[in-house]
């Protein structure tokens with residue numbers, strides 16, 4: 001392994017920050033590029049939406065303490081042959097090694113009037129949403145009943161009249177039916193109106209017009225539908241791939257000095273092959289691992305998928321890979337997925353946070369029978 | 370004896386602390402850790418504190 005030179009980490013979410021902080025701690029000359037101070041995302045649809053405080057990963061003092069130089073901006077152009085990065089203010093950075101950690105982008109759906117909608121996928125947009133929901137009793141329409149939209153609807157339901165709309169027939173429709181049904185019940189208990197198979201035609205200052213459910217009164221619409229790639233064409237030549245392929249040490253395939261971590265990578269998982277894990281736990285651990293790889297550690301990155309979600313009082317947790325399951329069975333309160341030869345590949349558990357360790361052990365035993 | 374303190378602005382609700390000691394700490398309705406036992410044995414408080422991946426927990430003796 002060649003010596004570590006000047007490292008630039010592109011992206012200031014949990015993956016980029018955990019990588020940059022670890023490099024800084026080891027005395028590496030490290031620059032992190034990203035808009036604003038680094039912050040976490042999970043609380044943006046939960047506690048932070050209530051407190052109105054952005055969950056910062058580091059403020060200016062902590063950046064200094066960790067030895068991380070922060071460039072407040074976005075990388076708009078990059079050349080991996082010359083290691084030159086162009087920032088949106090026109091300045092350039094030349095790096096010896098680059099770590100790519102730009103996560104996913106959360107675009108708004110192509111609906112008339114969507115510019116009027118709020119969102120809460122970044123600290124800045126969340127502050128705008130908290131300002132627009134500061135007065136109690138608003139009519140809020142949340143567009144998209146995935147994890148972020150369902151969490152957001154549940155959080156806002158305490159103080160507002162909330163309607164949650166989706167094109168699909170139930171909240172969390174892409175998750176296991178157990179999680180989906182529990183989320184539907186919890187949202188109903190919280191007073192959230194769920195509108196299934198909804199088609200939105202237009203958002204105005206006072207309403208959301210649908211072709212399926214009439215016109216909904218709406219003071220604040222919240223966009224929580226879908227994601228797209230954050231990668232530059234140098235890493236996603238088709239302009240669409242959500243992830244860049246990395247090797248087991250998180251080095252971008254086909255490069256020598258470019259690493260990547262977090263939501264934007266597909267890494268070779270020993271059991272499941274190339275995997276993207278768009279969850280917080282993986283972002284943190286892959287960020288740290290990318291730093292260790294840069295520092296010369298040869299250990300492969302291995303991490304079972306794990307996510308947690310809070311739809312108000314409903315806590316959802318899952319370890320392992322649900323899409324690898326051929327059949328599911330409820331056993332002793334855990335929803336257990338097995339592959340076609342009967343080995344455990346995923347464990348889903350609701351309102352049972354004490355069982356995280358047990359779930360991890362079951363999945364680990366399935367991997368090493 | 371010691372107190373376990375949660376920094377609510379740092380907690381992201383990973384659930385690692387509850388997996389360690391569910392009798393001592395739980396999650397509130399916003400996915401944030403909440404201490405259930407005010408005074409804990411110092412070693413026990415430290416064990417819980419050490420599981421937090423974001424440093425949202427601290428021990429005050």
Ligand SMILES: Cc1cc2nc3c(=O)[nH]c(=O)nc-3n(C[C@H](O)[C@H](O)[C@H](O)COP(=O)(O)OP(=O)(O)OC[C@H]3O[C@@H](n4cnc5c(N)ncnc54)[C@H](O)[C@@H]3O)c2cc1C
Nearest residue numbers: 011013014015041042074075102103262263278279280283
């Ligand atoms: C509202 C919300 C709630 C969530 N809740 C949960 C949860 O409860 N549990 C869970 O497991 N996961 C949750 N997630 C997912 C989790 O937050 C992500 O998996 C995690 O943040 C990924 O980390 P990352 O660093 O890879 O990417 P991100 O956190 O997305 O960070 C990427 C950063 O890179 C910056 N960036 C992008 N392009 C550029 C560029 N060209 N130049 C410079 N910087 C750039 C972005 O501004 C961003 O700050 C949630 C996500 C959101 C949005």
